[in-house]
Amino acid sequence: MADTTYQIKRSNNASHMIALLGVVVLVILVSAPYWAGRADMRLMAELFLYLALASLWNLMAGYAGLVSVGQQAFVGFGGYMLFALTLFAGLHPLVAIGVSGILGALISLPVALLVFRLQGAYFAIGTWVIAEVFRLSFAQISALGGGSGSSLPVGIVKSLASSRSGREALSYWLALGAALAVIAVVYFFLRSKRGLALTAIRDNETAAKSLGIDIWWNKFTVYVTTSALTAVIGSIIFLQKLRISPDAAFSVNDWTAFVIFIVVIGGIGTIEGPIIGTLIFFALRETLADLGTIYLLVLGLVAIVVMLKAPQGVWGFVRSRFNLQIFPLDRRVEQSKDD
Amino acid sequence: MDWINAIIQGTLLGGLYALFAAGLSLIFGVMRLVNIAHGDLIVLGAYLGLSTTLVLGVHPLTALLIVVPLMAAIGYVLQRGILNQTLGTDILPPLLVTFGLSVIIQNSLLEVYTADPQKMDAGVLETASLPLGDLSIGVLPLLTFIIAIVVIGGLQFIFYKTALGRAFRAVSDNQDIAQLMGLNRRHIYGLAMALALAVTAIAAILLGIRTSFDPSIGGGRLIFGFEAVIIGGLGNLWGTLVGGVILGVAQTIGANINPGWQLLSGHIVFLIILAIRPNGLFPKVN
Numbered sequence: 243m244a245d246t247t248y249q250i251k252r253s254n255n256a257s258h259m260i261a262l263l264g265v266v267v268l269v270i271l272v273s274a275p276y277w278a279g280r281a282d283m284r285l286m287a288e289l290f291l292y293l294a295l296a297s298l299w300n301l302m303a304g305y306a307g308l309v310s311v312g313q314q315a316f317v318g319f320g321g322y323m324l325f326a327l328t329l330f331a332g333l334h335p336l337v338a339i340g341v342s343g344i345l346g347a348l349i350s351l352p353v354a355l356l357v358f359r360l361q362g363a364y365f366a367i368g369t370w371v372i373a374e375v376f377r378l379s380f381a382q383i384s385a386l387g388g389g390s391g392s393s394l395p396v397g398i399v400k401s402l403a404s405s406r407s408g409r410e411a412l413s414y415w416l417a418l419g420a421a422l423a424v425i426a427v428v429y430f431f432l433r434s435k436r437g438l439a440l441t442a443i444r445d446n447e448t449a450a451k452s453l454g455i456d457i458w459w460n461k462f463t464v465y466v467t468t469s470a471l472t473a474v475i476g477s478i479i480f481l482q483k484l485r486i487s488p489d490a491a492f493s494v495n496d497w498t499a500f501v502i503f504i505v506v507i508g509g510i511g512t513i514e515g516p517i518i519g520t521l522i523f524f525a526l527r528e529t530l531a532d533l534g535t536i537y538l539l540v541l542g543l544v545a546i547v548v549m550l551k552a553p554q555g556v557w558g559f560v561r562s563r564f565n566l567q568i569f570p571l572d573r574r575v576e577q578s579k580d581d
Numbered sequence: 582m583d584w585i586n587a588i589i590q591g592t593l594l595g596g597l598y599a600l601f602a603a604g605l606s607l608i609f610g611v612m613r614l615v616n617i618a619h620g621d622l623i624v625l626g627a628y629l630g631l632s633t634t635l636v637l638g639v640h641p642l643t644a645l646l647i648v649v650p651l652m653a654a655i656g657y658v659l660q661r662g663i664l665n666q667t668l669g670t671d672i673l674p675p676l677l678v679t680f681g682l683s684v685i686i687q688n689s690l691l692e693v694y695t696a697d698p699q700k701m702d703a704g705v706l707e708t709a710s711l712p713l714g715d716l717s718i719g720v721l722p723l724l725t726f727i728i729a730i731v732v733i734g735g736l737q738f739i740f741y742k743t744a745l746g747r748a749f750r751a752v753s754d755n756q757d758i759a760q761l762m763g764l765n766r767r768h769i770y771g772l773a774m775a776l777a778l779a780v781t782a783i784a785a786i787l788l789g790i791r792t793s794f795d796p797s798i799g800g801g802r803l804i805f806g807f808e809a810v811i812i813g814g815l816g817n818l819w820g821t822l823v824g825g826v827i828l829g830v831a832q833t834i835g836a837n838i839n840p841g842w843q844l845l846s847g848h849i850v851f852l853i854i855l856a857i858r859p860n861g862l863f864p865k866v867n
Contacts, residue, residue, distance in 0.1 A: 309676050311617070356852060359859035360811070362672040363615030367807045368855070371848055374804060378845040494800060499684055506677055535688040542684035549677050550666050 260568045271418060275411035283410060287417035287482060289524050294417075294424040294475045295497065296504040296516035298468045301428050303502075304511035305440045306464040307447070309362075312369025314498050315353070315376045316346050316469045318491030320476025322380055325486055328398045330385070335402055339416075339477045346473025347466055354465045358458070370494065377492035391487025399484060413482050420478055424471055429513055429569050431467075436460065444511065495538075503545045509555025513569040518557045583837060586716050591833035593719070595826030596726030597791065600784035601806030602813070602821040603733055604777035610740075610816050611749045611773040612668060614675050618683035620803030622778060625686055626652050626785025627794050631699055641701040641790050649782045656778030660771040668770070683799065690796035698793040707790060725787045729825070732780055733818050739776070740818070749773055801844075808851040814861030823862065827854075 274283060295317070302308045323342035327333045333341065353372050360368040381389040403409045431437050439460050442450040451457055476497075480486050490496070500523065508519020523541075530537040552559055601623060608614050616622075626648060633644040663682070667674035709720040740746040751759040752766045760766050788794065788802070808828050813820025828847050835846025854862070 303673070307672075309673060311680065356855055359855055363617075363676050364807070364811065366617070366676055367615065367804065368811075370800070371804055371808065371851065374801075375845065375848045375852070378841075378848070382841055382845070495684075499680070502677065502680060510673070535691045538688040539685055539692070542681040542688070546663070546678050546681040546685075549674055549681070550663070553674060 257568065264568070268422075272415070274418075275407075275414055280410060283414045284482075285524070285528075287414045289520060290417040290421035291475055291479050291482075292500065292504065292523070293516060293520040294421045295472065295501045296508070296520055297421075297424050297428050297513070298472050298475070299498075299501045300505045300510060300513075300516050301431070302464055302468045304505065304515075305432065305437075305444050306461050307444060308461055308465055309366050310369040311366045311494065311498050311502070312357075312371070312373040313469075313472050313501070314492045314494055314496070315369070315373035316350065316472035317476035317479065317497040318373070318376060318380065318488070319349060320346055320473030320478075321480030321483075321486050321491045322386060323473065324477035324480055325386060325392065325394065328394065329392075335398060335481055339474055339481065342477040343470045343474040346476075347470035350466045350469035353469070354462055358462065358465075373492050373494065377488045380491065381488040387487070389488060391485065391490070393485045394481075413478075416478050417482070420475055424475070425513065425517075427467075427471065432513070436463070440464065500541075503541050505555075506545050507548050507555055509557030509559075509561075510553075512555075512557050512561070514561075515555050515557040517568075518560075519555070522556065582715060584834070587833040587837045588830055589716065589718065590722065591830030592826050593722035593726045593829070594833060595809075595822070595829030596722070596729035597784065597787055597825070598805045598809045598828050599729045599822040599825030600725075600732060600780065600787065601802055602809035602825055603729075603736060603818065604781040604784070605803075605806045606810050606816070606818060606821050607736060607777045607780070608773060609810070611753050612770050613753075614664065614668065615679075616664075617676060617679040617803065618686060618799075619679075619781070619806060620801065621683045621686040621690075621799035622652070622655075622781055623785045623788065623802045624690060624794060624796060624799045625655075626778075626782045627701070627789035628690055628694055628699070628796075629782075630786045630789050631694075631701055634701055641703045641786050642706075644701075645783065645786055648786060649779050652778040652782035652785075653775040656774040656776075657771040659778075660774035661767060664774065665767050665770055687796050687799055694796065696795055696797070698795045699789075700793040701786070701789040703790040721787075721790060725791070728783060728787065729822060732783060733822055736776075736780070737818050745772065805847075808847070811861055812851060812854050814864035816865035817861075817863045820861060820863040820865070 271286075274286060278286070295313070299310070299313060302310060302313075320342045323345050324335065324338050327338035327341055328335055331338075357365055357368040357372060380386060386392055399409070403412050432440065439450065439455045442453065442455060443457055443460060447457060476491075480491070483490075504519035504523045505516050506519070507522055508517065509515030526541065526544075527537065530540060548555055554562070601619075605616065605619050608616055629651060630641055630644045630648045633639065633647050634641050637644075637647075659682075663678065664675065667678045703721070706721055706724075710717040711720060711723070712718075738746075740749060748759070748764050748769050751762065751764060752769045756766050759769075805825075805828060809821050809824035811824070812827050813822070813824030827850065831850035832843050832847040836843035838846075
């Protein structure tokens with residue numbers, strides 16, 4: 243008895259197995275342009291971009307407690323920056339995507355200073371006001387088409403790749419790469435010391451503060467990081483759409499309502515939740531989309547029921563049932579028997 | 582003269598925004614709940630008013646006799662059936678549930694009434710005006726402003742002079758002790774939501790007479806109400822009237838400079854006030 247030792251583990255056999263499986267899935271996904279049809283690739287690219295948006299929103303709301311309903315501000319901003327930088331500054335689209343992320347970070351600084359004055363739910367509506375200000379302001383810029391928007395010229399589109407299939411493969415890989423990069427950023431962020439601080443804030447803000455964690459600064463960095471990455475995703479989204487207008491770019495339904503439903507249904511405050519949620523969302527959409535508004539009704543209803551009856555979402559249910567995690571974040575104390 | 586006119590019209594418009602805000606402010610005051618579906622509930626009220634006028638063939642203001650109790654009943658059922666389950670220390674459930682509710686209301690309205698803009702017909706009331714020097718004041722905006730003052734005065738009275746108001750303040754201060762004193766907080770919350778939606782119904786009918794509406798405009802109305810609440814200061818009912826007036830004047834002055842700036846200038850004034858006075862102009866709660 244006295245010889246039993248304990249050790250702290252993050253991963254177990256199941257997570258090693260899943261990691262191996264993940265590599266196989268990844269290889270299949272990366273090679274999609276060689277086996278998938280045009281429509282399937284477009285659908286998958288859209289799925290990856292939603293996955294990226296959902297993971298970012300989850301980091302903000304699920305870990306930093308910043309429930310924003312205004313992330314469409316940064317999706318639209320990123321999209322408009324792609325158009326402005328390629329049209330007026332003559333940048334290559336891929337460069338413009340990166341630069342729009344930097345600009346997104348810069349613009350999120352004053353925005354954060356303002357909206358961080360509001361607490362809880364008022365913060366949420368405050369972010370929505372910001373998104374409205376963005377939408378109305380971009381609608382005033384006539385060089386970008388004003389209220390009716392503009393299209394990306396053929397020359398810029400062709401600068402991506404000369405052949406159509408080349409462009410399609412590239413934009414697919416961009417979406418896949420963006421989703422993977424976002425999940426990797428979230429994962430390593432949460433495994434770092436900063437992530438530990440964030441988890442502490444999520445569980446109990448007062449206790450976290452008493453341990454010397456600077457709550458404001460931690461939330462601020464999360465807000466700026468997610469806003470910058472959301473702008474990057476936004477520019478990739480509108481590189482795929484090739485057309486932008488204020489209403490499409492700053493749509494609260496498309497870029498926030500759906501994203502929130504994905505995260506809530508999948509499981510908020512877990513990395514796996516947005517992945518499961520995105521798959522469920524697209525499965526629902528592909529089967530119910532013909533029903534039009536009924537589909538949105540069902541989605542809202544499912545989200546409310548999940549929030550009331552199973553606030554941990556689908557993944558929370560699976561995890562508590564099977565003690566499973568794909569991205570090992572927890573630390574578990576295990577008894578080792580090999581002494 | 583244009584400017585004076587803009588200020589007067591903006592002030593009167595502020596009465597409508599104050600009515601949007603009063604319900605929001607009331608629910609926040611009693612149960613710390615911010616209802617994201619508030620704007621969609623306003624639109625729901627307007628559609629209920631429209632149906633009442635069409636089915637019964639009555640004037641929109643007469644329709645208030647039906648829509649106000651109906652919305653109050655919806656509010657009570659909504660609170661006891663769904664929203665009471667979300668109240669607690671975690672802000673996420675009420676926020677996300679009311680967000681889901683907002684999507685449900687909006688799409689149900691789309692399903693029933695389609696996306697076509699609708700308007701209520703109030704006859705001469707829509708165009709009647711009173712001369713004031715070189716200006717003319719619309720009777721409807723003036724009536725809206727007076728109703729706003731009466732409603733806010735009434736809420737103030739209920740809150741501070743009646744047994745119901747005492748119950749509201751008690752559950753707001755400390756739920757558990759209020760419960761120990763024999764108040765059923767679930768019922769009190771239900772009544773608070775009922776009262777809030779009764780006020781919302783009045784705002785909805787006045788909105789529906791003033792402008793055309795469609796199922797998608799709820800978010801915008803929520804934002805106006807929210808801005809009026811924050812400008813006036815959280816928890817201060819008369820403050821929301823001042824907040825509504827400031828927002829209304831900012832919008833009409835903006836529109837006077839450039840029609841495209843109406844909404845934008847309202848939001849910008851809100852952000853400036855948020856930057857310099859984060860607790861609003863007349864904060865009541867610390």
